[in-house]
Amino acid sequence: MTLPALPGHPHFAYRDNALFAEDVRASELAATYGTPLFIYSKTAMLSALASYQRGFEGRDAQICYAMKANSSLAVLQVFARADCGFDIVSGGELERVQAAGGDLKKVIFSGVGKTRAEMCQALAAGIGCFNVESEAELDVLSEVAVAMKLRAPVSIRVNPNVDPKTHPYISTGLKGNKFGVAHEDALRIYQHAASLEGLKVVGIDCHIGSQITEVTPYLDAMDRVLDLVAAIEAAGIALAHIDFGGGLGINYSADDMPPEADALWRQLLAKLDARGYGGKKLMIEPGRSLVGNAGICITEVLYLKPGEQKNFCIIDAAMNDLPRPAMYQAFHAIVPVERAATETAGVIYDVVGPVCESGDWIGRDRILDVAAGDQLAVMSAGAYCMSMASNYNTRGRAAELLVDGDLARLIRARETAADTFRGELLMP
Numbered sequence: 001m002t003l004p005a006l007p008g009h010p011h012f013a014y015r016d017n018a019l020f021a022e023d024v025r026a027s028e029l030a031a032t033y034g035t036p037l038f039i040y041s042k043t044a045m046l047s048a049l050a051s052y053q054r055g056f057e058g059r060d061a062q063i064c065y066a067m068k069a070n071s072s073l074a075v076l077q078v079f080a081r082a083d084c085g086f087d088i089v090s091g092g093e094l095e096r097v098q099a100a101g102g103d104l105k106k107v108i109f110s111g112v113g114k115t116r117a118e119m120c121q122a123l124a125a126g127i128g129c130f131n132v133e134s135e136a137e138l139d140v141l142s143e144v145a146v147a148m149k150l151r152a153p154v155s156i157r158v159n160p161n162v163d164p165k166t167h168p169y170i171s172t173g174l175k176g177n178k179f180g181v182a183h184e185d186a187l188r189i190y191q192h193a194a195s196l197e198g199l200k201v202v203g204i205d206c207h208i209g210s211q212i213t214e215v216t217p218y219l220d221a222m223d224r225v226l227d228l229v230a231a232i233e234a235a236g237i238a239l240a241h242i243d244f245g246g247g248l249g250i251n252y253s254a255d256d257m258p259p260e261a262d263a264l265w266r267q268l269l270a271k272l273d274a275r276g277y278g279g280k281k282l283m284i285e286p287g288r289s290l291v292g293n294a295g296i297c298i299t300e301v302l303y304l305k306p307g308e309q310k311n312f313c314i315i316d317a318a319m320n321d322l323p324r325p326a327m328y329q330a331f332h333a334i335v336p337v338e339r340a341a342t343e344t345a346g347v348i349y350d351v352v353g354p355v356c357e358s359g360d361w362i363g364r365d366r367i368l369d370v371a372a373g374d375q376l377a378v379m380s381a382g383a384y385c386m387s388m389a390s391n392y393n394t395r396g397r398a399a400e401l402l403v404d405g406d407l408a409r410l411i412r413a414r415e416t417a418a419d420t421f422r423g424e425l426l427m428p
């Protein structure tokens with residue numbers, strides 16, 4: 001049996017057949033903290049960030065980490081300390097930025113359904129920009145700001161109608177998606193925004209989708225957005241910044257080969273320069289590409305269940321911990337935490353969790369050489385795993401660790417059952 005290469009994980013590697021997270025042996029962490037267990041590498045996060053920073057060297061650019069990818073406080077702290085802003089989508093995320101010590105002036109607030117209460121909260125906090133997604137939202141935001149005797153800094157999310165060539169559930173910039181305003185309506189809506197008393201137009205933004213592995217959709221979206229910038233500024237509305245969103249993919253397997261962030265931005269900046277907008281302030285909102293390959297989830301094999309059609313490898317992590325396979329048929333590599341010294345043929349398994357749903361699978365048709373009690377690592381689990389985790393089947397959410405060199409720190413305690421029903425009340 002040929003063991004799969006670890007896709008894109010320089011900070012999670014085997015040493016003498018034992019998987020290490022930076023300089024810490026994963027099996028030792030699992031023995032101390034139990035499973036399922038998320039382990040993040042701080043170095044991996046900072047090196048992913050460094051690729052963007054290299055790409056933007058010498059430019060006026062602000063990286064706003066899209067914290068929906070992983071909003072654990074210690075993860076936010078890593079990015080806040082590295083001078084990042086944050087892209088948020090709820091008042092709850094704003095409170096997380098505050099709790100992690102982030103700079104509120106570097107916060108941008110995206111999302112199609114901001115409530116008045118969230119607008120008040122964000123205005124009072126003094127965030128940097130509201131990325132507004134509809135004309136109706138502009139009117140409400142202006143009203144809320146006027147009532148608070150403030151002016152809300154706004155950018156309007158335009159929908160460039162570009163196919164990002166990714167899973168349909170995570171493409172966002174096509175006609176028919178709920179996000180942003182249509183390209184052809186954008187100028188009129190900007191003129192409306194500029195006329196509202198409670199608003200100050202500061203920028204324009206777009207975000208075309210997630211797990212994008214090609215450069216062309218970005219180049220096309222940039223052209224479409226720059227066409228609008230020209231038209232909006234010709235109408236007398238100045239745009240201080242352009243925000244190109246997030247979306248850059250990671251390599252979950254050898255089939256996904258996205259460009260490096262610095263290489264992507266070299267091409268995008270060349271276009272920006274060629275079109276005469278190289279001096280504009282730039283913003284981006286990367287999520288997955290900063291944290292996705294900086295995390296793994298360690299799980300224990302509970303049972304092996306041979307079957308006529310399928311063999312099942314039942315693990316203690318489930319769709320409530322790792323929802324991406326159930327939601328998008330997403331692929332995560334699954335590898336042994338301690339490899340056998342000699343290779344065997346292995347057996348083909350569907351790797352499934354204990355949740356009562358047929359959709360509760362983590363990997364299909366995986367060749368594994370495992371026994372009950374062994375540990376497996378689900379790779380590329382830093383993004384959209386813990387942040388989308390649930391308590392379905394009254395399963396407490398997993399513990400999380402942050403590793404930095406040979407130091408591992410608990411950054412989230414494992415949830416107990418009592419944690420999951422705190423706040424629930426019995427009838428008198």
Ligand SMILES: Cc1ncc(COP(=O)(O)O)c(C=O)c1O
Nearest residue numbers: 066110210246247285286287288
């Ligand atoms: C508005 C917005 N910005 C940024 C992101 C981050 O995307 P990604 O994690 O693909 O970089 C998303 C999620 O797709 C988003 O909806």
Ligand SMILES: N[C@@H](CCCC[NH3+])C(=O)O
Nearest residue numbers: 068170210211324383384
């Ligand atoms: N949750 C998705 C990405 C959604 C991006 C948010 N707009 C995923 O895991 O791939």
